[in-house]
Amino acid sequence: GDPGLPSSAMYPLEMEGNSNPKTTNKPKYSKFTQQELPACKPLLTPEIVIAAFALIGALFVPIGLASLHASRQVVELVHRYDASCVPVDDKVGFIQNSRTDKTCTVTMTVPKYMKSPIHVYYLIDGFYQNHRRYVRSRSDKQLRYKSAAHLTSDCVPEGDTADHAPIVPCGLVAWSLFNDTYTVRVNGVVTQVNKKDIAWKSDKNNKFGKNIYPSNFQKGRLIGGATLNESIPLSEQEDLIVWMRTAALPTFRKLYGRIEKDINANDNVTVVIQNNYNTYSFGGSKALVLSTASWIGGKNNFIGIAYLTIGGLCLSLAMGFLVLYMVKRRNFGDPSNLSWNR
Numbered sequence: 001g002d003p004g005l006p007s008s009a010m011y012p013l014e015m016e017g018n019s020n021p022k023t024t025n026k027p028k029y030s031k032f033t034q035q036e037l038p039a040c041k042p043l044l045t046p047e048i049v050i051a052a053f054a055l056i057g058a059l060f061v062p063i064g065l066a067s068l069h070a071s072r073q074v075v076e077l078v079h080r081y082d083a084s085c086v087p088v089d090d091k092v093g094f095i096q097n098s099r100t101d102k103t104c105t106v107t108m109t110v111p112k113y114m115k116s117p118i119h120v121y122y123l124i125d126g127f128y129q130n131h132r133r134y135v136r137s138r139s140d141k142q143l144r145y146k147s148a149a150h151l152t153s154d155c156v157p158e159g160d161t162a163d164h165a166p167i168v169p170c171g172l173v174a175w176s177l178f179n180d181t182y183t184v185r186v187n188g189v190v191t192q193v194n195k196k197d198i199a200w201k202s203d204k205n206n207k208f209g210k211n212i213y214p215s216n217f218q219k220g221r222l223i224g225g226a227t228l229n230e231s232i233p234l235s236e237q238e239d240l241i242v243w244m245r246t247a248a249l250p251t252f253r254k255l256y257g258r259i260e261k262d263i264n265a266n267d268n269v270t271v272v273i274q275n276n277y278n279t280y281s282f283g284g285s286k287a288l289v290l291s292t293a294s295w296i297g298g299k300n301n302f303i304g305i306a307y308l309t310i311g312g313l314c315l316s317l318a319m320g321f322l323v324l325y326m327v328k329r330r331n332f333g334d335p336s337n338l339s340w341n342r
């Protein structure tokens with residue numbers, strides 16, 4: 001507008017009272033409609049930016065170093081056994097024949113002292129537990145409630161037996177339950193692998209019923225994996241509970257049990273494997289993992305490296321800005337530095 005004119009000249013309608021209906025429809029004055037709400041507009045001065053980067057760097061670098069150190073402390077042994085535990089020719093025929101002897105012995109030497117509890121995992125590669133039709137092939141209601149035993153429609157083809165009795169637990173996830181077993185000896189002495197409390201407590205208490213027992217399970221023509229003891233309720237079938245928490249990636253490890261005894265450096269660990277599970281027909285592989293744990297869990301350098309990268313980046317940005325700030329300093333709000341001929 002023209003600052004020379006009084007406001008009454010700019011808005012003549014307002015001065016005429018409410019004869020014009022347009023003026024009466026004007027919304028009531030409020031800070032919101034007039035966009036006068038208080039707002040925060042932080043001023044990013046060089047000091048603040050440099051301090052912020054330096055602070056993030058100073059926080060992240062120690063966290064990264066601590067995580068990396070903890071991960072390095074973890075002792076982990078991985079032994080792949082799927083190739084060495086079957087004859088070279090006709091692997092699938094060997095594994096599918098119920099009369100062949102699947103016993104297989106592997107020996108490992110422990111490189112460093114391992115503090116208990118030592119976690120025993122099986123590692124499977126190339127098994128897509130995340131496949132859409134596999135993941136859905138289960139009945140969570142049936143696992144939880146006794147009255148829902150007949151709810152097997154999601155489980156086809158592992159829903160009902162040939163004579164229409166419901167399979168409990170139904171579906172491909174349960175059907176394909178892992179069935180290799182391990183017996184561990186340390187320096188020739190049999191060492192217990194404790195299989196209690198390997199599943200999540202919340203799964204045991206809330207997802208698998210205490211009064212539901214397996215029935216008609218693994219009785220079909222094609223055996224997918226392990227059988228279940230029909231006198232143990234589902235909430236105590238921890239191998240099943242672990243298996244049914246499906247993995248998100250095709251390479252996964254699942255907890256098999258824990259060794260609750262320390263193992264010393266240079267001890268010989270002998271594991272007698274019943275190599276039952278058929279990963280051969282789909283080109284997968286299997287491995288046995290023994291691992292100690294630290295406060296960040298198992299061996300994984302990723303967190304530490306990620307923290308160190310971000311922290312290092314922030315510190316170098318802070319340094320760079322500090323140098324620039326000291327070399328090419330200009331006063332706040334001084335526009336003269338913007339001109340070409342300063």
Ligand SMILES: *[C@@H]1O[C@H](CO)[C@@H](O)[C@H](O)[C@H]1NC(C)=O
Nearest residue numbers: 179223224225226276277278
């Ligand atoms: C183990 O699972 C395989 C399928 O992966 C099956 O062919 C075999 O019969 C099962 N063996 C035992 C002992 O459960």
